[in-house]
Amino acid sequence: MSNSPGKMSPAVELINVSRRFITPDGKSMTAIRNFNMTIERGEFVAIVGPTGCGKSTTLNLVTGLAKPSSGEARLFGEPVSGIDPRIGFVFQTDALFPWRSVIDNVVAGPMFRGKPKEEAYELARKALARVNLAGHETKYPHQLSGGMRKRVSLAQTFINEPEILLMDEPFSALDVQTRALMHDELLKLWSDAKASVLFVTHDLEEAIALADKVYVLTAGPATVKSVYTIDIPRPRVVSDIRYDQRFIDISQTIWNDLRDEVKIGAARTEVSA
Structure with missing residues (x-):
């Protein structure tokens, strides 16, 4: 995949990526397949999907902690090779000493x-x-x-x-009021830093409130089911836009798409239980 002359490469590209691994009982399992994602420089991208759909695997491919079984992962147009110092991380559990x-x-x-x-x-x-x-x-x-x-x-x-910020459900342990405040804090910091963000969440409303683009993943093995551009103007005050009719309409549209995958994931969990 080449970029046109004069155009800067995206911050992150996953190109037809599949990731397979061997389970402890010796079986081959596919976490993601034929996966394509692009995050432009300075863009805020969120991914949502059912439990176990490979969202964390996606983050690991960007960091270099996991290598594609096929396809290619790129940062700023170059293949991912090891941990890149331009990447920052915020996870669900903090890393404070x-x-x-x-x-x-x-x-x-x-x-x-x-x-x-x-x-x-x-x-x-x-x-x-x-x-x-x-x-x-x-x-x-x-x-x-x-x-x-x-x-x-x-x-x-x-x-x-950081030029790229990876966030894995960073606010899920917080109460609703504190989470809303943290969303606004994050958007201010991101706006100042101009970093490219990949934000993993189970909370669809959180994804819509924060992101420029939302990727909906299928039940595992995950691939991209659909991509939605969130055309809500910035700057955004998260606690306010949740009541905006445009926000409500987008939420209903994406949930209709996501709901089927959540049901498939839940059915698989019941079968394997």
């Missing part, structure tokens, strides 16, 4: 990448201010609420200025 203060957690990334100590701490203070945690630098993780811990995780990630 409990014995380190908030600022010492955030400063770890820049110092690991070779920043001088004084400069790294200044960057960490600015990163914490951006997520509304100025004044909490000396606290420890156990002293923070779930939402505050997630803010620290975002500061940890964005301080390294």
